[in-house]
Amino acid sequence: MNRVRGMTMINWRKWCKTLLIIPPTILYYYEDLLFGKYDHNIASTMMVKIFGYVSIGETHEFVMIVENLLYLVLFNLLYGNFISEDFRQRGIYIFSRVKSREKWFYKKSFELYCLAFCYAFIFLLTILFISMSSSTQKVDVGTLETFVIMLLTITIFLTISTLLINLISLKFGNGVGFVSIYLAILILITLALKSENIALIREYPILMMLNPATAISFNLGDHFSYQILTVAYYLTLNILILVIGARYIAKYDISLKDAESY
Amino acid sequence: MSNSIKMQFSLMINKLGFKVSFSCVLVYALLTYVYYLLSYRGADVLYFLSANQQYAGNELAPYWGIFQSLFPFLVVFPFAFSYLDDKALSIDHYIIGRMSRNHYYVGKLITGFLGGFIIIFIPFLLNLILCNLTFQENNNTYFGEYNLIPYFEILSGRSVLFNTEFTGVPFLDLYLHSPFLYNVFYLFLLSLFSGILSIFSGACAFFMKKHKILLLLPIYLLFYLSGILDSYIYINNDWINYVNYKWMDYVNISFNFGRNYYYFIGFIVCLLVFSSISAYRMIKKDVI
DSSP, X not given: OEEETTEEEOOHHHHHGGGGGHHHXXXXXXXXXXXXXXXXXXXXXXXXXXXXXXXXXXXXXXXXXXXXXXXXXXXXXXXXXXXXHHHHHHHHHHHTTXXXXXXXXXXXXXXXXXXXXXXXXXXXXXXXXXXXXXXXXXOOHHHHHHHHHHHHHXXXXXXXXXXXXXXXXXXXXXXXXXXXXXHHHHHHHHHHHTGGGOHHHHHOGGGGGGSHHHHTTXXXXXXXXXXXXXXXXHHHHHHHHHHHXXXXXXXXXXXXXXXXXX | OHHXXXXXXXXXXXXXXXXXXXXXXXXXXXXXXXXXXXHTTTOOGGGSOOGXXXXXXXXXXXXXXXXXXXXXXXXXXTTTTHHHHHHHTTOXXXXXXXXXXXXXXXXHHHHHHHHHHHHHHHHHXXXXXXXXXXXXXXXXXXXXXXXXXXXXXXXXXXXXXXXXXXXXXXXHHHHHHOHHHHHHHXXXXXXXXXXXXXXXXXXXXXTOSSOGGGGGHHHHHHHHXXXXXXXXXXXXXXXXXXXXXXXXXXXXXXXXXXXXXXXXXXXXXXXXXXXXXXXXXXXXXXXX
16 A cells, blocks of 8 residues: 555555456366366365375375465465565665655565455455355355465465565565575475375374475364464464564665666 | 677576576486485496486476476576566667667577577486486386386387377387487477577567566466366367377476377467567567
């Protein structure tokens, strides 16, 4: 939101971009809309549409998979320059006016958080609609619980990854920022998928939760305490990145930029 | 034209984007080699996978999945952002003033092609040479031995005994002549494909004014939509009429069936036509 002469002007274009997730999601799951209805649980169908799963002994844990990462990639690309662009193009203009850079960063992060929430909500609503149209069952309390927990975890994960991209972009440019975070996520996914081969994780499966690519869906729908723990873990990560990011932004020299070498 | 390419090439190799994408591919190529090196430490030579089967461009290579997921973004990095950088720094008019518009825009695309080609060719060639220097060509392949079912099924795709749905590996004669030359051939294919995708992303930049991060989207979406098309064709056709639309399968050593290179060439021609038209449009555009 931009402040113009005491009034708050909402940049609708930024918010409308969140709708871009609908067409590719519908296109990807077109089969569910065209073919008949089956008797399957809507919450489980939603989970399978977003995550894959890995088996550790007798327990099955959901993990993020590369094939279903479009929602993450799209959000990262749409908002990967949300903060860094302001810094690079209008930095001197903005920071000669704002009192505290840290406050400005928190404000922008909050805006990013709201955008991520809206984006995740639209994405999950599309998935819910697709799942409902392919199932004979109806939406129950379990489905809503899964929806809310997924909404929270996906929102926080989107915010964390996009914030990191923005922070890396300040130093190395948008492209490098995006690729480094995407590569890190791919490595985390690979680790999650191979966790069965890691003896420590076989013994204590809860350690899988430390991997953000797994934690996003850890035991979703089974144990409420784990779900709360997952959200708390993500919030802690988010706060950590916010605090470190704000300090980094406060010390960053605006005049030192080399646009040519990006 | 050569001056334009020389100038832009020297600019490209000093850019962070080129260095990052080259380093990513190099790390992948070396990591694959080190993985095999550690896997076969202390093992009998008979159990080694054949040297040319350990090539990093094989779809069964250990980290191919990660590389494949990163590929649509890596090809954008070498030089596609350059046009937007020139615009942002307002130096495009000065550069065009020193050469013609034709040389500037065509030079951008040719340099982009060179960048895309180099980031793949050098690291993968290094991997191939290292594999052949370190390991032996002991004919221990993924296909198994002659007269075994996988041999007919995957490699040749034909037999008087088995009726297989596999169509065999493309360019079979070349493979049977020399697996090394086969790898080199596929290395060229992958590098050319990378170069052409770099041209395409460079051409997409001509339509943009800011938000250069969005330049990473077109090739990713192209691959994503091709994947959806592929699954649609796969479900709605029998295996005889199935055509593989996963373009990466055409440029790596893959055992997936349904590859029809006429379709692939058609896709490449579409990309090149789009790039040529967008460059032509920019050359003819009135700047006043």
